[in-house]
Amino acid sequence: MIRLTLVPQKTNIPFMKFRLMAFVLSGFLAISSLGLFGGIGLNKGIDFEGxxxxxxxxxxxxxxxxxxxxxxxxxxxxxxxxxxxxxxxxxxxxxxxxxxxxxxxxxxxxxxxxxxxxxxxxxxxxxxxxGPKVSGELVESALLAVATAVVAMLLYIWLRFEWQFSVGAVLALVHDVVLTIGFFAITRIEFNLASVAAILTIVGYSINDTVVVYDRIRENLRKYKQMPLGDLLSLSINDTLSRTVMTSVTTLLALAALFFFGGEVIRGFSAAMIWGVVIGTYSSIFIAAPLLLILGLQRSSRDDEEEAEKEEIRETL
Structure with a gap:
């Protein structure tokens, strides 16, 4: 049986060597996005403009x-x-x-x-x-929805992982949202309630990708206690790369069908989602994981405490 894959099951790409390049690129895109947002602004739809x-x-x-x-x-x-x-x-x-x-x-x-x-x-x-009152209320509701989603995910990651993982995930989410706003500003796609739905969907997709990578990093921290942290992060990304790419490609195929055949009504939503999937995949690999190095991720802490508690229970029994 012939099995076709877009990415080999086992890769050995030194992702951490590209982290500085990725940070510079992301910084440039983020600053440009904020500049476009503050300059030409968004092409607000009737939902927000009235x-x-x-x-x-x-x-x-x-x-x-x-x-x-x-x-x-x-x-x-x-x-x-x-x-x-x-x-x-x-x-x-x-x-x-x-x-x-x-x-x-x-x-x-x-x-x-x-x-x-x-x-x-x-x-x-x-x-x-x-009307103006309704549009103002919609703006507030949209901002509240995005902020609530980001804060809720910060708390979730914080409870599940170390605080470095939580901060890294939220910074990656903010990165994705800012670049998506820049995408709307430069393409002049109408920004309406469907666009807010697209941003929230992108946030959910991105955090899902990031959690998969973070889960493997945590597993490898327990498994390879002597491996340099940079090498361990690259190994973890390589371990999940096939899954990440296949998920992204299948999602993009569905979104491409919506973009080309779904009609004008959802074309803006589809375009934003296509951009978001690409950016979300990129940030999970080149932003979320490398940020752990900058944030000073430690091997000891919660994982070692859990192991010590288990060992203590075993000795008691």
Missing amino acids: GILIEVGTEGPADLSQMRDALGGLGLGEVALQEFGAVNDVLIRVERQEGEAPAQQAAVDAVKKALEADNPGISYRRVEFV
């Missing part, structure tokens, strides 16, 4: 130029149009109007009237409105 979103379908190919001319003279502020998947599917964004719900509904009615004058048979797939 406003009116109308998706329409025309009988034939949509004439975006004609539609822009018709809507541009309505005095509704910024109006953006883009094809949304098919050539007859158009997404219209209208700036949030001053006033309460009646003002927003009046803007929607004005848009419909202008469109129907030149596009008989036009259909409305969806009409959404998010």
Whole structure:
């Protein structure tokens, strides 16, 4: 029986020799991401910015130029149009109007009237409105969700491993989140609630990869008590490399199918997830494990205490 694998079952790659290069690369990407976020910012969707979103379908190919001319003279502020998947599917964004719900509904009615004058048979797939209060609450909820997830994982890792593992895992998570934010900023993919879901999913995927590597490191700390720590970390990463790569590749195949065939609605989510899987895999190997050297991971401590307690129990019996 022929068995095909992307990575040999046993590799001997000296990962720790590349840690300085990885830290420099990650530092550059993180600073660039923060700069992009503070500079051009995110392309916030209607969930966070507030406003009116109308998706329409025309009988034939949509004439975006004609539609822009018709809507541009309505005095509704910024109006953006883009094809949304098919050539007859158009997404219209209208700036949030001053006033309460009646003002927003009046803007929607004005848009419909202008469109129907030149596009008989036009259909409305969806009409959404998010006010400033709601969008502000969504921003707070999104930030709270991400922060809660990171803190909860910090506590989990701290209880399961030594504190160095906990700090290393959380720093790797922050690294992944910051680089994902930079990805949204530079690609101008709309940042909405689906994007927050993507970030939370990336956090979960990344911590899962990191825990697998950390588990093997802890096992090898007990098994190879005389091996230099740098060599032990490289050995642990090599031990889990086949599993890490196969998991990432199969996940990427599924996400690629969603990206190319899932339609425009989930394309941004799929793109963010593809980026997140790549970055999460990279950080588990080149960031989370090497950080243990910087944080001063010690062989003795909890593991030795547990062994001593077991030995004491055996002697008592």
